[in-house]
Amino acid sequence: MTPLTVLIAGEEAAGLQLLRALAASPHRIAGVLATPDTAAGAPGGQGRSVHGAAVALGLPTLPAVRVRDPAFAAEMRVAGVDVLLNAHSLHIVCPEVLEAPRFGAFNLHPGPLPGYAGLDAPSWALVNGETTHAVTVHRMAAEVDAGPVAYTATFPIGPDDTALLLYTRTTRLGVPLLLKVVETLADDPDRLPVVPIPRQGRRVHRRRSPNGGWIDWHAPAAAVSAFVRAFDFGPFPSPWGTVRTLAGGVEAVPLRVRIGGRGSTAAPPGTVLAIAGDAAEIACGDGTVTVASLLIDGRRRPATDCLRVGDRLGAPPSLAIPPLLKATA
Amino acid sequence: MIPHPDLETSLMALFEGELSIDVPATDSDLLDSGLVSSVTFVELVMVLEERFGIQIPLDDLELDQFRTVRRIAALVEELTAQRAAA
Numbered sequence: 001m002t003p004l005t006v007l008i009a010g011e012e013a014a015g016l017q018l019l020r021a022l023a024a025s026p027h028r029i030a031g032v033l034a035t036p037d038t039a040a041g042a043p044g045g046q047g048r049s050v051h052g053a054a055v056a057l058g059l060p061t062l063p064a065v066r067v068r069d070p071a072f073a074a075e076m077r078v079a080g081v082d083v084l085l086n087a088h089s090l091h092i093v094c095p096e097v098l099e100a101p102r103f104g105a106f107n108l109h110p111g112p113l114p115g116y117a118g119l120d121a122p123s124w125a126l127v128n129g130e131t132t133h134a135v136t137v138h139r140m141a142a143e144v145d146a147g148p149v150a151y152t153a154t155f156p157i158g159p160d161d162t163a164l165l166l167y168t169r170t171t172r173l174g175v176p177l178l179l180k181v182v183e184t185l186a187d188d189p190d191r192l193p194v195v196p197i198p199r200q201g202r203r204v205h206r207r208r209s210p211n212g213g214w215i216d217w218h219a220p221a222a223a224v225s226a227f228v229r230a231f232d233f234g235p236f237p238s239p240w241g242t243v244r245t246l247a248g249g250v251e252a253v254p255l256r257v258r259i260g261g262r263g264s265t266a267a268p269p270g271t272v273l274a275i276a277g278d279a280a281e282i283a284c285g286d287g288t289v290t291v292a293s294l295l296i297d298g299r300r301r302p303a304t305d306c307l308r309v310g311d312r313l314g315a316p317p318s319l320a321i322p323p324l325l326k327a328t329a
Numbered sequence: 330m331i332p333h334p335d336l337e338t339s340l341m342a343l344f345e346g347e348l349s350i351d352v353p354a355t356d357s358d359l360l361d362s363g364l365v366s367s368v369t370f371v372e373l374v375m376v377l378e379e380r381f382g383i384q385i386p387l388d389d390l391e392l393d394q395f396r397t398v399r400r401i402a403a404l405v406e407e408l409t410a411q412r413a414a415a
Contacts, residue, residue, distance in 0.1 A: 012368045013369075013372040013375060052349065168370070172378075234392040236370065
């Protein structure tokens with residue numbers, strides 16, 4: 001095994017885990033490209049950032065945006081960088097920087113390719129009703145998320161899984177795959193898998209919430225449930241904002257939406273069919289969902305308090321929701 | 330299950346040292362207060378798994394189990410006991 005000289009471009013938990021693992025390994029970290037903390041703390045909230053962790057480890061730090069600068073390639077060559085590892089840093093890396101390291105650059109992508117290129121892959125997978133998801137480590141090319149795959153880990157999506165849980169899983173499974181790339185390159189570079197990504201089926205997703213977050217109650221119950229879970233980051237802010245519906249003319253955020261027990265009903269979609277236990281049962285295009293509570297004006301209220309049988313949930317009349325929730329680029 | 334006080338102390342140190350989050354007390358609300366964000370939550374899961382040699386069951390996870398250091402200690406203790414019994 002020949003220790004490598006590694007350059008890290010990282011943010012969030014994936015970047016932190018990668019940095020910590022490599023700092024404890026025999027490999028040399030030439031530098032860390034990351035967003036510095038602001039006066040308010042680490043990017044994305046409190047806690048240690050990748051930048052802060054790199055500083056604490058005594059490693060050289062560079063502005064994350066340097067990966068866009070072709071002139072940076074020459075500096076990387078001088079530093080003898082063997083490989084650039086990208087973990088959740090969202091800057092588009094310029095071709096000169098991608099080609100500067102001896103073994104190129106590798107990216108941790110939180111979704112399967114080619115179907116889930118771009119942003120927010122876990123959320124889009126839920127919206128699209130997928131039953132499995134994956135995390136992919138691939139060599140970076142000039143085209144985003146299009147370079148050949150080295151390693152992939154696939155896992156099932158459970159019926160109650162939220163975007164936060166899928167995101168957590170992709171990080172947990174993905175960081176070891178990036179480390180595996182480093183170990184393979186250090187042992188025998190010829191052993192690293194290079195699996196081209198087919199062009200067919202490529203979809204590049206953007207950070208744009210589908211339907212503006214408005215729930216389409218005409219969709220099947222499974223699709224309504226998945227749509228809500230795609231926005232669900234637990235108690236944390238979702239990159240897509242919140243889901244929305246009108247309840248009695250007031251905008252509300254349904255919380256804890258689960259698939260209900262009934263099949264098709266004659267009631268129009270969005271109708272409150274029953275109040276049972278601690279939840280309200282709502283008619284969908286096919287089947288029902290249960291809603292435990294709603295957020296109205298920033299206050300969480302039990303559905304049993306603010307909904308009545310026969311109420312109708314819906315979207316503003318001016319909003320044309322496409323009949324299918326399929327996500328597109 | 331009431332977690333061992335030493336475990337709560339270890340977790341408070343972990344928050345301060347590994348996550349750079351100053352938690353006022355073991356019963357401080359980490360979620361509503363914004364002390365833990367979605368990013369630090371993911372980091373927390375991974376650090377707990379590494380530190381205590383446990384596997385946090387994401388398929389069956391209730392975020393309320395992460396609401397306070399005391400509840401996290403109870404979760405860690407439960408998962409550690411399950412691992413020992415396995």
